[in-house]
Amino acid sequence: xxxxxxxxxxGIRGIKxxxxxxxxxxSILIFGENGSGKSSLTDAIEWYYSDGVSHLISEETGSTKxxxxxxxxxxxxSEDAFVSIQYTDNKLDATKAIDNSLKPSxxxxxxxxxxxxxxxxxxxxxxxxxxxxxxxxxxKTEKLKELQNIIGFSEVADIRDLLKKxxxxxxxxxxxxxxxxxxxxxxxxxxxxxxQNAYTDNQLFSGAKKLIEPLQLGQNIQTYKDxxxxxxxxxxxxxxxxxxxxxxxxxxxxNLTEIVGNIDSxxxxxxxxxxxxxxxxxxPETIQKLQLLALLKEGQNVLKNDVVKDDYCPLxxxxxxxxxxxRELNERIKELEELEEKKVNLDNLRQNLEGVLLxxxxxxDGLLKEKLLKEGQQDKxxxxxxxxKTSLKSFSDEAKKDLVAKDSILDFSKMKIDKNEIDKLTKQxxxxxxxxxxxxxxxxxxxxxxxxxxxxxxxxxxxxxxxQQEILTKQQATFQLLYAxxxxxxxxxxxxxxxxFSAYINEYYTYMNPSExxxxxxxxxxxxxxxxxxxxxxxxxxxxxxxxxxxxxLSESHINCLGLSFFLASVKAFNKQxxxxxxxxxxxxxxxxxxxxxxxxLTDKFGDFQILLxxxxxxxxxxVASDVKRKGWLxxxxxxxxxxxxxxxxxxxxxxEIIVKKFEDKNTDxxxxxxxxxxxxxxxxxxxxxxxxxxxxYNEINEKRxxxxxxxxxxxxxxxxxxxxxxxxxxPKLKGMPIFLxxxxxxxxxxxxxxxxxxSIWEDIEKTIHVFYCDDCKKYISIKYFDxxxxxxxCGCGKLNYDWKx
Amino acid sequence: MSEDIKSxxxxxxxxxxxxxxxxxxxxxTVAKLSSLYSEGKLTDTNIQNAMGQLLQEELDTTGExxxxx
Numbered sequence: 001x002x003x004x005x006x007x008x009x010x011g012i013r014g015i016k017x018x019x020x021x022x023x024x025x026x027s028i029l030i031f032g033e034n035g036s037g038k039s040s041l042t043d044a045i046e047w048y049y050s051d052g053v054s055h056l057i058s059e060e061t062g063s064t065k066x067x068x069x070x071x072x073x074x075x076x077x078s079e080d081a082f083v084s085i086q087y088t089d090n091k092l093d094a095t096k097a098i099d100n101s102l103k104p105s106x107x108x109x110x111x112x113x114x115x116x117x118x119x120x121x122x123x124x125x126x127x128x129x130x131x132x133x134x135x136x137x138x139x140k141t142e143k144l145k146e147l148q149n150i151i152g153f154s155e156v157a158d159i160r161d162l163l164k165k166x167x168x169x170x171x172x173x174x175x176x177x178x179x180x181x182x183x184x185x186x187x188x189x190x191x192x193x194x195x196q197n198a199y200t201d202n203q204l205f206s207g208a209k210k211l212i213e214p215l216q217l218g219q220n221i222q223t224y225k226d227x228x229x230x231x232x233x234x235x236x237x238x239x240x241x242x243x244x245x246x247x248x249x250x251x252x253x254x255n256l257t258e259i260v261g262n263i264d265s266x267x268x269x270x271x272x273x274x275x276x277x278x279x280x281x282x283x284p285e286t287i288q289k290l291q292l293l294a295l296l297k298e299g300q301n302v303l304k305n306d307v308v309k310d311d312y313c314p315l316x317x318x319x320x321x322x323x324x325x326x327r328e329l330n331e332r333i334k335e336l337e338e339l340e341e342k343k344v345n346l347d348n349l350r351q352n353l354e355g356v357l358l359x360x361x362x363x364x365d366g367l368l369k370e371k372l373l374k375e376g377q378q379d380k381x382x383x384x385x386x387x388x389k390t391s392l393k394s395f396s397d398e399a400k401k402d403l404v405a406k407d408s409i410l411d412f413s414k415m416k417i418d419k420n421e422i423d424k425l426t427k428q429x430x431x432x433x434x435x436x437x438x439x440x441x442x443x444x445x446x447x448x449x450x451x452x453x454x455x456x457x458x459x460x461x462x463x464x465x466x467x468q469q470e471i472l473t474k475q476q477a478t479f480q481l482l483y484a485x486x487x488x489x490x491x492x493x494x495x496x497x498x499x500x501f502s503a504y505i506n507e508y509y510t511y512m513n514p515s516e517x518x519x520x521x522x523x524x525x526x527x528x529x530x531x532x533x534x535x536x537x538x539x540x541x542x543x544x545x546x547x548x549x550x551x552x553x554l555s556e557s558h559i560n561c562l563g564l565s566f567f568l569a570s571v572k573a574f575n576k577q578x579x580x581x582x583x584x585x586x587x588x589x590x591x592x593x594x595x596x597x598x599x600x601x602l603t604d605k606f607g608d609f610q611i612l613l614x615x616x617x618x619x620x621x622x623x624v625a626s627d628v629k630r631k632g633w634l635x636x637x638x639x640x641x642x643x644x645x646x647x648x649x650x651x652x653x654x655x656x657e658i659i660v661k662k663f664e665d666k667n668t669d670x671x672x673x674x675x676x677x678x679x680x681x682x683x684x685x686x687x688x689x690x691x692x693x694x695x696x697x698y699n700e701i702n703e704k705r706x707x708x709x710x711x712x713x714x715x716x717x718x719x720x721x722x723x724x725x726x727x728x729x730x731x732p733k734l735k736g737m738p739i740f741l742x743x744x745x746x747x748x749x750x751x752x753x754x755x756x757x758x759x760s761i762w763e764d765i766e767k768t769i770h771v772f773y774c775d776d777c778k779k780y781i782s783i784k785y786f787d788x789x790x791x792x793x794x795c796g797c798g799k800l801n802y803d804w805k806x
Numbered sequence: 807m808s809e810d811i812k813s814x815x816x817x818x819x820x821x822x823x824x825x826x827x828x829x830x831x832x833x834x835t836v837a838k839l840s841s842l843y844s845e846g847k848l849t850d851t852n853i854q855n856a857m858g859q860l861l862q863e864e865l866d867t868t869g870e871x872x873x874x875x
Binding site (some may be wrong): 156170375467475485486496497766 | 810812813814816817818820821824828829830831832835836839843848849850853854858860861864865868869
């Protein structure tokens, strides 16, 4: 898993000139006042991995994914802004640049890097304060969505929905088609002409055989081909028109039979739809509530996306705690969710109605395309069929009316399709077909031909409908089986995840909140009445009682702890490529005890991770700095200046590297100052470890100790403890160096000796510091390691040890 | 932890690799779905089209068979 060796950023957000961060895979604590540009580092790394900066998208830049605000305003147009990251695995080293036209480019074009970047996109690398409580305050559905995003389950949820949707759609299609009704209509034609029903091929063939017996053709009918051959044999060309007319009326009769069979279904679907529609409109407030629901959801988004930063309501401008406001919004949305469910139910009923209307409208349209109706020979019949179409359309028009429209849909009593009239028309059409057939009954050949032709056509249509019904039923059953199997798999996988994930959240939360009455935190799935997974919620024991909705009971500090625990659990569970995380100002609302435990949690439970911990809070910085420094973390201050943008006040390790490099390059520019700053930092650490005393000062003024003062304090301390260390350290020699002579004034003006002088001073300083600092264990000698048997002060491994009078 | 947890992709891959073994399914329907999944084209529209196509293919096959008889 990758850790960062170094990051170099230039021209991104507040960083104008090069900002080098040499981490060498170590964790780092970065302090910077508000506006010092700490977040520029986070933004730069977020852009590097995701090609966008989330908080810039919502606030400023819209479609450019935040890139429009990414480049530092003061860098020349000709200059590329860039982020360069070197990793523990150098195959991943890359520089990503963005030019003035916002076109990004990446130096590493290998497959290894592409795969790494792709996988990294789904990892949890950055947490900002603004995102801390997103999950905790989200609704149950959003929580599920968020979790599914983290574990890559979004696609699983999408496919589950697809399977369900497909099954529902086919099921609705089968219902709307009313296949049984269609089959009955065709069978009635078969019965009419064959004198018997034909549900199988054999029944058709035996019926056909009986039908043609009077013709004594000696023709056997055992196949469809036999029927076709027989029809050809007895076909009489001169009666084609009459046959066409008989076929037409037969079709009219058949189709109208289908429609008659569907009328009850249309009426009952409309009745159901009307009842729910009317119920929803009964309460005039419902309409307003539906409109309000949209507004509340938008308000929820505004607050979650941090568009409003301070504690006030963006609508009424009244002062209001943000979390409290979100809680109220969630409650009001929850109240209206029931209403939304009812609306979804209404939509389903409307779809059912529209489905059955569509099938019948298509049937009517099919009839209207019949040659005999188009040619205007059957005007009366055409008008009657058009009337059916108008009736169907009136239902469709009502179904299209919006729930919040001014006028309600028409009452069921006013929405009847005249079944009797259509039934009458059906009978008339059948009668005409029969009369026309009988009109040539003396022509036995024609009479039998017509009957066989109509029976055969109707049977083939019956068979086709039956086959369609079978195939669609099979498809629908398959989707249903797949869905059942799929949700079981999804639930099993989600339950395993939730169980283990909850254990981590619980562990981290209780670590930060020991001996409190909140325990056994669990994320549990929520199902609706149809047993469908619709969300997840956080459940926990509070004074031994099971509670949900953390924001109802927990303080802001505790809610933030929960948010942090959630993020850290996600990191542990799902970060597979990267062993580093960035925590940007995440403890702002923590009280002192939570801050301390949070720092301990990071070093204890995430000791194997590289953590980039950014804070603008001096108290927290001081509190954590002493703890994490002992764990090998680097410490840095960010400062912002008009000339260079964000810059770093270098930590000891870093500044040493800079000094060495300057000697290599024979670059004396600022070298004297670097050496002095380095010595001051080292002496502060030595003074701290050996408990050398300096006069009391308040807070940050305490940090402003000049080298002479620190050297005095260390000299004074070691002089009292024995000659061995005093002689080796030779502090007076350093104190006499030109670089340390003078006072605060000299601190502000650089030392300007030649490179040889500086090299000589550097050598002596290094020699002194190495009397206190062990290169093997990377630790200073310290009171912590005092050997009270031999009365020696030692480094961590004991390689350095000096007499130390107790 | 991560050893016990299946990623979304794992759940989907497993489902589609074992989908044919589910009792009572129509193999042709499932074959169409599997093929759409492996091509990364499993969308609502594509499922609708595939099912419509399958219906037509099966009806045509029945029709052809009837024609030969």
